[in-house]
Amino acid sequence: MIVAYTLMCCDNGIDPITEVDPGPDQSPPIVKINFPADGLEIQVKEDVIPITIKFEVDDDIEVASIEAKMDGKTIGQYSSFKDYRRIIIDDLVYTNLTNGEHTLIVTSIDTDGKETTEVSNFLKKEAYKPIYDGETFYMPFNGDYTELVSVTTANEIGSPSFAGESVVGPNAYLGATDSYLTFPTEGLLGEEFSATFWYKVNADPDRAGILVISPPDEENPDSPNDRTKGIRFFRENANGNQRLKLNIGTGSGETWVDGAEAADIASNSDWVQVAFTISATKAIVYIDGQIVKEVDFVGVDWTGCDLLSIGSGSPRFTGWGHLSDLSEIDELRIYNKALTQQEIQDIRAADL
Template identity: 45%
Template sequence: MKNSKYKILGLLLIFVLASCEYDNIDPITKVDAGADAGSPEVEIKYPLEGTTIKVIEETTSINIKFEVTDDIEIDNIEVMVDGNTIETLNEFTDYRIVKASVPYDNLANGDHTVTVKATDMAGNTTTKTVNFSKEPPYSPKFSGEIFYMPFDGDYTDLVTLKTANEVGDPGFTNDAYLGTAAYKGAPDSYLTYPLAENFLGEEFTAGFWYNVKGDPDRAGILVAGADQNRTQGFRLFREGSADEQRLKLNVGTGTGESWNDGGVLDVSNSDWVYVTVTVSPTESKIYFNGELMNTGTLTAPIDWTGVEQLTIGSGGETFSYWDHKYDSSPIDELRFFDHALTKEEIQNLISASAVTLHMPFDGDYKDVAYNREVTVVGDPGFTGEGKIGSNAYAGALNSYLTLPSEGLLSTEFSGTFWYKVHSDPDRAGIIVIGPEDTEHPNAQNIRTSGFRLFREGNATEQRIKLNVGTGSGESWNDGGVIDVTADSWVFVAFTISETETVIYLNGEAVNTGTLTAPIDWTGTDLVSVMSGAPRFTGWNHLSDTSFMDNLKFYNKVLSQEEIQAAMSE
């Protein structure tokens, strides 16, 4: 009976197949693939040409991503790093399209190449190579810079990649001058950093941002001593009251010591002050915000005999006998230099410290100031030549950049960039740091925090405007008009203080807006560049097809003179 059922099913199948022919439905037939028409196509997805990888680790791992296509069949794919084969692939699920990711470990600092070589069954070969590099997370920005500790969540010197030792339980404060955090002392707590031989010579400079506190009423700040005799190394410390603190410097000269009574800081104003200490073979100087406070005389150069470590945030083991112990004052952006900086160099250092973001757009979308992670949305491009440098950002439809706002938000804020405006579309977001509107995800428009810099107009002119959220309200600045038909680069700057906003075009103030309260940053965790999306779309301020170059953010209100100086760079 069972066999009879199978026979009946077989007859039915033959009948169905025959019916298909009569219904003008062709049966499946084998198709000759034909002759191989060309070589495989290779696209390396990551790393891209010019990619720079910056991590603290001396070696790191990457995933090499690529796509290979062929008109007939791929035979094998060879993946190489710096000319050495790391993987050969010859088994594929799809023999015409291969998308793969190959891991590579132990990538060291330096310039590198990734090569993907694909061969098809006919022996045709295509080879593609990209150049990329791995760099330390920081490259010294200033002449003679030998030490840089930004205190952004760790105690690593980014020049040497050495990490300080923790004594007790030191910590961080989010109320930083620059970046995401600053050093914050605690009772019986400080850092020690081992000093290599000849790390500091007869001439050096130490500079840092400092927010002085009056409790305790005395503390060590930076100390490098051999013992408790004060005849070697140096001691920077503070003494005073709850209202004012005097910063002083003691330098050991081998057989004696030199004193510099420095200057007084007002505890009550809670302002960050840039403290600079310079030591030469004949004198020491203490500066506050680039202004000389006092000079001390050295009868002989500083003596480093027996000095093995630097203590940060305390007098430590060699200078606690006068109760100069832990410092509760936040410290940020600590640097050392191998020479005594001039007043002009110190002022340049202070000005550079105010830059929190710098995107030159020279063929990539990097933040060269602090290497922030930038996300590319859509398909923006480059102009091929820039107003500053070798290239500039070229906007495209539904395309823009985003990055985290952490470390960029301050009560005072400025932004500058070169801009060549286009009028299609007739309105667009330029820079937006705004909160998410979860109730209106497709038309977001909360304006009570953050800011929105955008343009509106027509085919012949576009007006640059600024909206700032103050918590319970908003402030408007109607800015100024750019002539679209001129097709020229314009230097755009805007500043936000606690009481007003100012928009500048080519170094000239074009309009001022009043703030009833300082800017409110609630919920503003994302920065958008060259679009209102995704946080300012309710009025159709979407992607900007204009050109942008040399974008910078600052944690201060730039003066007109500073804006004009930035324009002249």
């Protein structure tokens, strides 16, 4: 009796299962390859590497089968699914990716015989070797966030993405709200320091951090703004344009490299090459190979500066609201020397 009562209680209020007619199969499967994306360039130290292939398939009624091929060879087949309408594959490992061009093909067939094929053409390049004197850091943003000199992947905060266009290669970095990249500064900092990159400004929001290497601010942990160490390269609204500014901590104080109107970029401008250099005695900001401001100073102090932020002032330079930059960045390089103007112009010309 107790068992019977319990079963009655458990069934109380539950409607009987009603079979639902899914209707006719209207559409073929939808296939999306998430990795490797079409146009991706992979560049690491090893000549042969494994990669993990990731894709997803959706169908209005039921997926019957999925096949993945790499360079014409079947590497994965699936015909049994927990969810027959939405399948996510994120653990298909291909162990023998060599240097050169590759083609990944994913084909799905539904139970009505409708078929969809998605193709990703990508490239595994030979290991990168620095091409410029003093080059210690290079991020081309060609579909991933790998720094190629050390072959280290940057830490992603939020949801940065890619622009679908670039100056060099198939892609560039595209910022997003509350999003940026970070990278350890080990091996990057010295008495001399330079950076070059291409920049396509998005003036909304009207101020943002671009490249920041700042120390923690123990006195203002919720709104850090310690400008006595490191560097802060950022932009701000200037009568409808965006003005580039460089702030450098000298240990006992700070130095500003502010070119006023000469450092302005029009809000609707196309790509420009941006560069800045730091030596023991001078700091200079360039736009398209031309000096927009040069100042004398006593040198940078890097104490406590162990983090590089790309595309935002966060997490260590937010006190003035220089947060995520929604602009595009391409071909970011850092050097352990103060580049000359001629070197900067030569780098610019080589990219065009």
